[in-house]
Amino acid sequence: MLFARHLSVLSALAMVATTSPALAQVVRSQNFDTDPGWTLVGSGANGNNFGYRTSANAGGSAGEAGGRFTRSTFVRTYADTSGISLSLDAVFAAQGRFNFTNDNAPDFGPALQVGHFSGSGLASVGVSFNNNNTGTLHWQASVRLDDGTNIISPPSIPLLSNVPRTWSYDWNPTGGTGSGRLTVTLSGINGGGTDIIDLTPAQRAVGVTLDGFGFNGESATSSNSGLLADIFIDDVTYSVIPVPEPSSVALMTVTVAFVGRRYRRRHSPAVA
Numbered sequence: 001m002l003f004a005r006h007l008s009v010l011s012a013l014a015m016v017a018t019t020s021p022a023l024a025q026v027v028r029s030q031n032f033d034t035d036p037g038w039t040l041v042g043s044g045a046n047g048n049n050f051g052y053r054t055s056a057n058a059g060g061s062a063g064e065a066g067g068r069f070t071r072s073t074f075v076r077t078y079a080d081t082s083g084i085s086l087s088l089d090a091v092f093a094a095q096g097r098f099n100f101t102n103d104n105a106p107d108f109g110p111a112l113q114v115g116h117f118s119g120s121g122l123a124s125v126g127v128s129f130n131n132n133n134t135g136t137l138h139w140q141a142s143v144r145l146d147d148g149t150n151i152i153s154p155p156s157i158p159l160l161s162n163v164p165r166t167w168s169y170d171w172n173p174t175g176g177t178g179s180g181r182l183t184v185t186l187s188g189i190n191g192g193g194t195d196i197i198d199l200t201p202a203q204r205a206v207g208v209t210l211d212g213f214g215f216n217g218e219s220a221t222s223s224n225s226g227l228l229a230d231i232f233i234d235d236v237t238y239s240v241i242p243v244p245e246p247s248s249v250a251l252m253t254v255t256v257a258f259v260g261r262r263y264r265r266r267h268s269p270a271v272a
Helices: 002-019 201-206 246-267
Strands: 026-030 039-041 049-053 064-071 076-080 092-104 112-117 124-130 138-144 150-152 165-172 181-186 193-198 212-217 224-241
Touching: 049 076, 064 076, 064 212, 092 112, 092 124, 112 138, 112 224, 124 165, 124 181, 138 181, 138 193, 212 224
Parallel strands: none
Antiparallel strands: 026 224, 039 076, 049 064, 064 224, 076 212, 092 165, 092 224, 112 124, 112 212, 124 138, 138 150, 165 181, 181 193
């Protein structure tokens, strides 16, 4: 029985991994109908006021994530930090709803990001928000490597407030020139569009370590509670972990099948 259960699990993995490359990931969804209990860091100081909200600014039903983010000398995080483990070797993606309802020259220093990130380091992959030397909120695709190198897509795109949008990004580890491509899209006119980042072989070699998903703001060199934006997301779906590659699953299945044959031969009743 134990062997049969193991073989069934491996057969199921093989089916998942071989049906489509787009399925080479495990995803999680959050609609914020109730408080998800995400990790909250940095709210309540220097004008920051974010977290779980019962409002519907992002365009979904009541319940969303976000609030006010300001330029601060400390990390600001509201994120799922449970059971996520990804690198640039995996296919991964995220999508959801987005809106910002107010801003005032939102210079965050290091950009505020929505996406996958590392809770123990600088790495992140997703959508960056900052004012980029203007008076309003801009967005662009962003990859921040484990060594702190920040790669952003020029130019940034200005946003109009109070325009609910959908957003999405996906990482293809063999895209671009072969070292990986990040594609980020926001819907709608007056701020919508697509940004792309293609990594070089040297950047890919540094890599990223990602174990969280949500809002992530690194510390700035100075605080200013007057530099702010009220940003909200809802109805998010995001990759959590990759499943084994098809070749690995096939090898595992063959190995277990071989061991199973030996098990049956060794433990089958003798025939007179």
